[in-house]
Amino acid sequence: MQGTDDGRRVALITGASGGIGADLARVFARNGHDLMLVARSDDKLAALADEIERATSRRPLRLALDLSDPKAADAIEAALQQNGARVKILVNNAGYGLSGDVGELGEAEQLGVIDLNVRALTQLTIRFLPDIRAAGGKILNVASVASYFPGGPGMAIYYASKAYVLSFSLGLAQELLQDGVTVSALCPGMTPTGFQARAKFGPDIKLDKIPATSSMEVAEAGYKGLMAGRREIIPGGFNKLGAWVLPFAPKHMILSLISQMQHQRR
Ligand SMILES: NC(=O)c1ccc[n+]([C@@H]2O[C@H](COP(=O)([O-])OP(=O)(O)OC[C@H]3O[C@@H](n4cnc5c(N)ncnc54)[C@H](OP(=O)(O)O)[C@@H]3O)[C@@H](O)[C@H]2O)c1
Secondary structure (H helix, E strand, O other), X not given: OEOOOOOEEEEEEEOOOOHHHHHHHHHHHHOOOEEEEEEOOHHHHHHHHHHHHHHHOOOOEEEEOOOOOOOHHHHHHHHHHHOOEEEXXXXXXXXXXXXXXXXXXXXXXXXXXXXXXXXXXHHHHHXXXXXXXHOOOEEEEEOOHHHHOOOOOOOHHHHHHHHHHHHHHHHHHHHOHHHOOEEEEEOOOOOOOOHHHHHOOOOOHHHHOOOOOOHHHHHHHHHHXXXXXXXXXXXXXXXXXXXXXXXXXXXXXXXHHHHHHHHHHO
């Protein structure tokens, strides 16, 4: 844990060492927010903290830990206290998926997706909600366009985890309506980051033809939507259209298409 300032109200960003989370950190810093960055890779967090300090003269706090450890929330809380900082904005971005059928992948690695995408996101939300409420703050949960699909054969646990993130965010947003706290679900589509390698996607010619958004485009849309208090933020016209059309499409047809697409990814 680095940083020594007192009385700080920070935007806590998980998964800030790369991809969408690192660009969210850049966008928040550019807009004057004080930050606490969390991920496992301290070297990458330190490099990002250097970059942000050079650009803004304000050094983010950082903490390297594995969020799938149930004690991670305690460690973050202790680190914040140690630095006299409190959470005003929570950005639950860390997440990953695994390509493969449930019957083929290992038990521990599949439960790891739920530990990070669902349990850690929920725990951090519960833990820091009092501070966020007191500050009239905001919560940004990174879901996915996958949240809108009826299921994701070939990546079933990931799709289900992101359906949870959207459902949880919408329910919580309504609960917090009277408190002046907004909750937004950011739902990116295909975005080239470390996500594809961690999911173990193979080369996929058809997927390359799907219009992709950059991680910076996603981060900028996420920040703008969060500040505007929008509950669902879907970056990119292609993804917006998809989310709009999906509820009208027969579920069996969508499940069959996803199954084919996921098998082509391997
Ligand atoms: N890329 C896409 O196409 C896409 C589409 C829709 C939604 N999303 C969502 O966007 C979010 C960000 O993903 P990304 O695309 O930016 O992927 P990424 O480049 O792989 O970044 C994931 C981030 O999460 C961190 N992380 C992973 N496991 C962690 C753990 N156990 N504890 C703490 N931090 C952990 C990683 O850092 P360390 O490895 O240093 O821990 C990294 O900073 C995810 O929730 C993902 O599901 C991505």
